[in-house]
Amino acid sequence: MEKEEIRQYGLSIGADVVGFAAASDYKSERTQPLDTYLPGVKSIVVLGYRGNRGALESASHRIALTSRMGEIELGNNNSYRMARFIEKGTKTKAAPVPVSYPLDMAPPVMGMAGDVSLRHAAVAAGLGAFGRNNLVLNPEFGSQIVFAGILTQLPFASDPPVTDNPCTDCGLCVENCPAGALEREGYTDTLKCLKTSQPYGFIGTLKYFSKFVGASPDEQKALLRDPALLSIYQAQFIGFQYHCFSCIASCPVGSGE
Numbered sequence: 001m002e003k004e005e006i007r008q009y010g011l012s013i014g015a016d017v018v019g020f021a022a023a024s025d026y027k028s029e030r031t032q033p034l035d036t037y038l039p040g041v042k043s044i045v046v047l048g049y050r051g052n053r054g055a056l057e058s059a060s061h062r063i064a065l066t067s068r069m070g071e072i073e074l075g076n077n078n079s080y081r082m083a084r085f086i087e088k089g090t091k092t093k094a095a096p097v098p099v100s101y102p103l104d105m106a107p108p109v110m111g112m113a114g115d116v117s118l119r120h121a122a123v124a125a126g127l128g129a130f131g132r133n134n135l136v137l138n139p140e141f142g143s144q145i146v147f148a149g150i151l152t153q154l155p156f157a158s159d160p161p162v163t164d165n166p167c168t169d170c171g172l173c174v175e176n177c178p179a180g181a182l183e184r185e186g187y188t189d190t191l192k193c194l195k196t197s198q199p200y201g202f203i204g205t206l207k208y209f210s211k212f213v214g215a216s217p218d219e220q221k222a223l224l225r226d227p228a229l230l231s232i233y234q235a236q237f238i239g240f241q242y243h244c245f246s247c248i249a250s251c252p253v254g255s256g257e
């Protein structure tokens with residue numbers, strides 16, 4: 001099976017960009033070697049899905065989140081389909097990587113790294129370069145793009161890297177981050193980002209229940225009527241709940257402006 005057959009299949013099922021990385025070119029210090037997940041792995045097929053600009057710029061985080069959930073669902077669904085396509089067509093093994101969740105929640109990772117870093121995979125597959133917002137900027141879509149990956153045993157060489165970084169270093173992402181999580185270049189303060197972007201995620205849930213445990217019976221009754229509990233409940237069945245997309249939305253690259 002040739003690269004082009006896989007690329008065309010990826011585009012036909014809804015990916016906006018498709019790239020290839022040789023497993024030896026995947027370099028991410030904080031994640032495990034790729035053969036931990038697929039023995040005999042030789043390459044990663046990386047697919048990118050652009051978000052809806054209107055959703056991203058919406059004043060409602062629920063609208064923005066709906067686009068993100070679509071990207072994640074389409075991404076996971078298509079990675080499964082792509083792995084089937086490769087396995088059927090080549091009699092080799094292929095394994096889809098989660099677009100977002102599930103994550104390893106045991107120490108030392110504790111949900112702070114994926115099994116495969118899809119940003120590093122996207123860079124190795126020639127789909128973009130790291131910008132000042134620590135996201136990977138695709139030359140066409142900027143950082144308004146979510147990545148998915150499929151580990152394969154096919155010996156593909158990497159696609160040519162993006163050598164002209166689309167990031168202009170304008171600093172808008174840093175200025176517009178409400179958490180101040182991007183102040184230090186090349187580093188995202190993950191705790192600051194998490195508290196702002198997922199206020200009803202794990203940290204918010206822990207805060208709510210810690211308050212509940214220490215409260216008087218009357219305070220507990222009031223806490224049970226707190227809208228925060230409903231938001232926590234909603235986040236559980238959605239799977240997560242992003243309230244902030246500023247480091248993507250504020251970036252002019254790929255915005256069409």
Ligand code: B12
Nearest residue numbers: 099112113114117118130133134135136146147188242244
């Ligand atoms: C865990 C996670 C988070 C955590 C921790 C983030 C982190 N520091 O890694 C939290 C919850 C904070 C988070 C936040 C966000 N995330 Co997130 N997240 C992930 C996840 C699941 C794993 C990331 C991972 O493995 N990190 C650990 C290792 C790889 O990071 P690291 O080696 O320390 O690298 C960091 C720095 O060192 C730096 N870096 C590393 N190498 C280099 C090289 C250069 C040149 C530079 C400048 C920087 C740099 O970049 C990283 C940023 O902290 C990935 C999906 C996946 N499986 O890859 C999505 C992912 C990274 N997230 C994504 C997005 C979009 C977001 C948010 C915008 C949330 C939102 N509202 O959508 C914010 C952005 C925060 C930001 N600007 O950095 C996208 C990024 C897409 C893109 N175009 O780059 C991903 C790839 C999901 C996807 N499938 O597309 N995320």
Ligand code: SF4
Nearest residue numbers: 131167170171173251
């Ligand atoms: S907002 Fe400006 S500095 Fe930030 S990633 Fe985009 S181009 Fe780079």
Ligand code: SF4
Nearest residue numbers: 177179193244246247
């Ligand atoms: S998602 Fe929001 S809080 Fe997190 S780094 Fe981006 S702008 Fe900052």
